[in-house]
Amino acid sequence: MQSTEPTICTIDGCEKPVKRKALCYGHYMKQWRYGDPLHVPFKPKHDLLGERFGALVVAEYIPAKRSEGGSLWLCRCDCGRVTRVRTGDLRRGSAQSCGGAHHRYQDVIGIGGAHDRVKRMHGSASQHRCVDCGGLAAHWSYDHRDENERIDDKRGPYSLDPAHYEARCVPCHKRFDLDYLARIA
Structure with missing residues (x-):
């Protein structure tokens, strides 16, 4: 006498072996837990997409x-x-x-803290090439393009945003700053 029990799950498209009641383990457990072998998992109460x-x-x-x-x-x-x-x-x-x-930057740091921030984010300037001449850089140079520029009474303008700093060698850094001072004078 041959068994009439199916060996493959009876759910359309499922090819897994039967566990119990003609269902594979996954479909059987959904039937046991939720009363529906095709139960769809919980969807959020509030859709936050795009918020x-x-x-x-x-x-x-x-x-x-x-x-x-x-x-x-x-x-x-x-x-x-x-x-x-x-x-x-x-x-x-x-x-x-x-x-x-x-994202953790504070707006209460001075020029030294701003330069430390740049070094933490981009590494030492000596690991980069000078943006002007291509030689080995020595300093992080403020590009003077930050609309939220800060001014240190003794050392001049600086930015809190590391994106406003470029690696420069000493001669190019001096030339860049002197050109900037000539433009604003």
């Missing part, structure tokens, strides 16, 4: 996993990085950016 939270814009929903502490959202930061953030962290405001060091 902005600080520097983050929500791009995609990632279904809940217990090991990750619940539902996550894939968010794109203004700096271009992509990060995963829990729903609660977005709603509470505890996640406002991707968490990169460049």
Whole structure:
């Protein structure tokens, strides 16, 4: 006598072996837990797609996993990085950016702190070529193009934004600063 029980899951398109009640393990467990072998996982109550939270814009929903502490959202930061953030962290405001060091800058630093910031972000100027002559650079030189420029009474103008610094050798740095002073005088 031959068995009439199927050996492949009876759900259309599923090719997995039967576990119980003519269903594979996955479909059987969905039937057992939810009463429906084709149950679709939870969708978020509130669709956050496209919403902005600080520097983050929500791009995609990632279904809940217990090991990750619940539902996550894939968010794109203004700096271009992509990060995963829990729903609660977005709603509470505890996640406002991707968490990169460049988002933690304070606006209360002086010219020395600004140069330290540039060195932390881009490395030592001596690891770069001079933007003017192509020789080995020695200094980070402020480009004088920041609309939020700061002025140090003793050392002159500077920027809090590392993007406004360029690597220059000593002669080119002096020439660049003297040309700038001549233009503004």
